[in-house]
Amino acid sequence: MEGHTPSPAASDSTDPFDVSESLVPIRKPQEAGNSSVSFDGLLNDSLLLKEDLSEGCGGKLWPAGMVLAKYLLRQQRSDLANRTIIELGAGGGLVGLAVARGCVVGPSPIYLTDQEPMLPLMETNIKLNNLSPLVTPMVLNWGEPLPDNVPSHPAVILAADCVYFEPAFPLLITTLQELIGPDSICYFCFKRRRRADLRFMKLAKKIFDISEIQDDPDAESYKRENIFLYKIRARNSEAGGR
Numbered sequence: 001m002e003g004h005t006p007s008p009a010a011s012d013s014t015d016p017f018d019v020s021e022s023l024v025p026i027r028k029p030q031e032a033g034n035s036s037v038s039f040d041g042l043l044n045d046s047l048l049l050k051e052d053l054s055e056g057c058g059g060k061l062w063p064a065g066m067v068l069a070k071y072l073l074r075q076q077r078s079d080l081a082n083r084t085i086i087e088l089g090a091g092g093g094l095v096g097l098a099v100a101r102g103c104v105v106g107p108s109p110i111y112l113t114d115q116e117p118m119l120p121l122m123e124t125n126i127k128l129n130n131l132s133p134l135v136t137p138m139v140l141n142w143g144e145p146l147p148d149n150v151p152s153h154p155a156v157i158l159a160a161d162c163v164y165f166e167p168a169f170p171l172l173i174t175t176l177q178e179l180i181g182p183d184s185i186c187y188f189c190f191k192r193r194r195r196a197d198l199r200f201m202k203l204a205k206k207i208f209d210i211s212e213i214q215d216d217p218d219a220e221s222y223k224r225e226n227i228f229l230y231k232i233r234a235r236n237s238e239a240g241g242r
């Protein structure tokens with residue numbers, strides 16, 4: 001796709017920061033532009049994250065990313081150990097970095113992916129947290145051929161707040177189709193801002209096996225904010241029982 005996908009807020013509202021911050025856990029300002037995030041103490045060693053919206057909407061922390069990271073740290077920590085993991089639309093890297101800090105990583109690194117302009121911010125955040133070489137940043141444009149070095153059919157695919165721009169829906173579906181193999185699980189969290197966002201799930205449900213996450217104690221509170229958390233798998237997948 002040419003150029004940038006606009007920001008979620010810009011695509012449905014005149015307020016560029018039109019997201020509820022009520023779900024955002026402890027996030028102490030450290031120095032200009034950096035936040036410290038412990039996910040309600042789920043990380044002993046907080047993440048330091050630079051936020052910078054100059055290169056695109058991925059430069060701030062979005063509510064679905066906070067929800068997904070918290071769920072993974074609380075409920076999936078042991079299942080994520082030593083798996084191949086790739087994050088789509090990672091922005092500054094919030095979710096993947098939380099997993100890298102809180103889970104056992106290896107032998108392959110966690111791949112943080114996004115469009116090219118987000119690469120420097122991902123790199124900065126990896127450095128800020130001393131998470132290289134556990135985490136590798138990479139350009140992955142939805143709908144385009146996967147980069148050679150991305151593992152085919154990774155065990156875990158993460159995507160937070162990637163549903164907000166309708167023209168990008170088929171591109172994201174194409175990338176998910178390429179990545180999700182019979183053993184893959186995609187943890188997919190999004191905030192519904194517009195009616196059109198539901199069209200993504202409608203489309204996805206025709207192709208994948210999709211179930212809403214049932215074991216998140218926070219679900220009731222984030223559902224009130226129109227945030228939804230799903231597992232997406234290939235139809236008849238071997239990961240069906242997980």
Ligand SMILES: C[S@@+](CC[C@H](N)C(=O)[O-])C[C@H]1O[C@@H](n2cnc3c(N)ncnc32)[C@H](O)[C@@H]1O
Pocket residue numbers: 001004005008056057058059060061062063064065066088089090091092093094113114115118140141142159160161162168171
């Ligand atoms: C709302 S931000 C979410 C960032 C992060 N996942 C979070 O939850 O904080 C959406 C991200 O999707 C990325 N994105 C949008 N369109 C994309 C495309 N066609 N290919 C790859 N990434 C894309 C944006 O660059 C942005 O970083």
